[in-house]
Amino acid sequence: MxxxxxxxxxxxxxxxxxxxxxxxxxxxxxxxxxxxxxxxxxxxxxxxxxxxxxxxxxxxxxxxxxxxxxxxxxxxxxxxxxxxxxxxxxxxxxxxxxxxxxxxxxxxxxxxxxxxxxxxxxxxxxxxxxxxxxxxxxxxxxxxxxxxxxxxxxxxxxxxxxxxxxxxxxxxYLNKFSSTSKEPMKENLGIPEYELAPGINKLVNSIREKLINQKPVIVEIAGGSASGKTTLVASRVKEIFKGRSLIISMDDYYRGQKFMEDEVRQGHILNWDQPEALNLELLKTHLQALQQNKKIEKPVYNFKTAEAETTEIIEPKSVIILEGLFALDDTLKDQGDVKVFVDIGPHGRFLRRLLRDIERTGQAPKDILKYFAQIVEPMHEKYIESTKQNADFIIKNEYEPTVEAERSGLHEIQLKFKTAIDEQVLRKLGAEKLSVSIQVDNYYNPSDRNLIETGEILRIREEGGKKY
Missing domain, CATH: 2.40.320.10 (Hypothetical Protein Pfu-838710-001)
Structure with a gap:
């Protein structure tokens, strides 16, 4: 026994x-x-x-x-x-x-x-x-x-x-979570979609299948700003495959501030959210070398100086994870063995970026909104959304207001009571009138969701000649 x-x-x-x-x-x-x-x-x-x-x-x-x-x-x-x-x-x-x-x-x-x-x-x-x-x-x-x-x-x-x-x-079981979006563009593409956890499972299984017949396997993970492609998807794959894998961030291939200034002098106005700001040809060459089990000398970008000041030697691994806004750009798509787009709507992209940058950079919310509206979102529509067609499948990581607002710590609780209060009663209680204000509240829905259903409010308040 x-x-x-x-x-x-x-x-x-x-x-x-x-x-x-x-x-x-x-x-x-x-x-x-x-x-x-x-x-x-x-x-x-x-x-x-x-x-x-x-x-x-x-x-x-x-x-x-x-x-x-x-x-x-x-x-x-x-x-x-x-x-x-x-x-x-x-x-x-x-x-x-x-x-x-x-x-x-x-x-x-x-x-x-x-x-x-x-x-x-x-x-x-x-x-x-x-x-x-x-x-x-x-x-x-x-x-x-x-x-x-x-x-x-x-x-x-x-x-x-x-x-x-x-x-x-x-x-x-994983296939049950595959869905076809109701958005016309996705319907035409016919690309399967998965929620976050089943999508990561699908990604890992796809990598494992590729590893049976080839090494290394290059995994391209693209998506918009604050979609979770780095912190939730790429890092999870790295954790699963551990020492057999490495992550290459496309941020290291930014050409740098001097290049951007030279372009301006030549009459080419660029911003950091378009692919021309990165050296995609060098990145393509590096991916090809890694596919041939050759080491590369990768630039290391310094965000404080906005330049790639040093380099580092990267040895090939069994799983090479490329993550970045333009990981599925036409220049790079043929190097990918497994290609994934991490998707989130504009409402979620903005709110996550807002909460992230307030803490990370200390920017004022109005400045973050202005940059997002004038640069980030137009560049997303022009250069990133279109690369979704190059993906093998899409992982949806939509913004969850009840969870993420609480996590951010940037929320408030208001108690309101519907009642008629006599000012004379308030004065007898020692209250003193400080001011009178008139507010006009305007409520909006973003293009990708119904805020009534999600319990959110997008409000612009007019008060005293200012908007909030």
């Missing part, structure tokens, strides 16, 4: 309470994921009996355990072992080892264990919650980013993932 096998080891046993586990696929990533603690987990199986019992070997950060687990996870015994014992036992595991990054997310009175699988299972993301009893489980309200429950699907059990790999049905 497995229990006898464990007892003969002489390892110290740690009792574990009975627990109920529920496991889910997800349809979106929680906001500010990187602020939560995380664990690096490696686990494998030394034995699995016909009745479903198992002996599991697990490393969680610097802790090492042998675990005996009964069918259905109703009974579990944890035995702490030394790193040396773990190292000696690891070659004895059956099937493949499982490696994953686990985020610990507090929610209600519980902890959500969000697992990003790696090394053969890249792209699979699951969420797990543990309960002490059924009443606790029944009272738990699922977060809105949870999707299909897989608690009772044997294909998603870790021991089966170890033996059989990703379930075939998982790709079918």
């Amino acid at each position: 497995l229990e006898n096998k464990i007892e003969q080891t002489g390892f110290k046993e740690q009792p574990t309470n009975l627990e109920i586990e529920r496991k889910f696929l997800i349809k979106a990533l929680p906001v500010d994921l990187d602020k939560y603690p995380k664990e690096e987990i490696a686990q494998g199986y030394l034995a699995i009996s016909e009745d479903g019992n198992e002996i599991r070997l697990r490393k969680t950060n610097d802790q090492h355990f042998l675990t005996i687990k009964s069918q259905g996870a109703d009974i579990r015994k944890n035995i702490e072992i030394t790193p040396e014992q773990f190292k000696a036992l690891w070659p004895q595991i059956i099937n493949n080892g499982i490696n994953k990054t686990r985020y610990l997310i507090p929610y209600q009175s519980k902890t959500i264990y969000l697992d990003f699988y790696k090394e053969g299972l890249e792209g699979l993301i699951t969420a797990e919650v543990k309960f002490s009893n059924e009443e606790e489980m029944k009272n738990f309200e699922l977060p809105d980013w949870f999707s299909e429950e897989i608690s009772y699907n044997p294909n998603y059990k870790n021991r089966n993932l170890s033996a059989k790999g990703l379930p075939q049905e998982y790709q079918e």
